Amino acid sequence: MTVSAAPWAGARPAEGSALPPGATRSARSLLRGAVTTRRRDLGLSALLTSTHQLGESMVPVIVGATISGAVARGSARAMAGWLLVLAADFAFLSMSYRFGARAGLRASLHAEHSVRMWVADRVLDPAGGVAQPPGELLSRATSDAMRVGAFARVLTQAAGALAALLVATVLLLRFSVVLAAIIVVGTVVLLAVQTLVSGVLRRRSAHEQYAQARATVLAEDLVRGLRVLRGVGAQRGAAEEYRAASGDAVAASLA
DSSP states (O other), X not given: OOOOOGGGTTOOOOTTOOOOTTTTSSHHHHHHXXXXXXHHHHHHHHHHHHHHHHHHHHHHHHHHHHIIIXXXXXXXXXXXXXXXXXXXXXXXXXXXXXXXXXXXHHHHHHHHHHHHHHHHHHHTOTTOOOOSOHHHHHHHHXXXXXXXXXXXXXXXXXXHHHHHHXXXXXXXXXXXXXXXXXXXHHXXXXXXXXXXXXXXXXXXXXXXXXXXXXXXXXXXXXXXXXXXXXHHXXXXXXXXXXXXXXXXXXXXXXX
């Protein structure tokens, strides 16, 4: 994840925000300050996402218990009882996901809003100090806000994934130590691979931001100087330059 905090380094918190002291000295501190503006929603979403994953993990366990405890014995009463348990589990996991997703979305949107407000506060600061052109600043602020919001959602999903992993491992330990070990080792390997891949994604993300900012700045310049371009007959050359910059931005986004 790439967050370019430099354009608004030194930003002051907007009214109503919860930016901790020094939160804009680095991209990491800005990210931490943004995602914690709605701690209650973030925590609630993490909790409900975890309970949703716990319910999902229990589905095969309940189905297995239904088959071994009711179908195999041919007991209609036991079958009805286990089906009720299964229905209750689905209702539980469904409601957990519904309200957990709502809380996660609130936390994500507020994190995005906080970043946009801090950017606006920094840009409008009477002391000035923002060196980037307006178009580039807008492009980077927009992309950073989206990334911060996405990171808030990833945090809650990670909590649910960890809960599911722990439950699955504990349940499998009762039946097969080998299967439980495979899950743990496979998770470690997967995380290691993701760490290697994330470096490539960060570099491409930074290039994407740069290409989008360049295209936005060029578009801003073209709009401002449209009359001049028409006066000297340079519309075609300007259009070709913007088309090339826009193509580079598209290619960077796809990459």
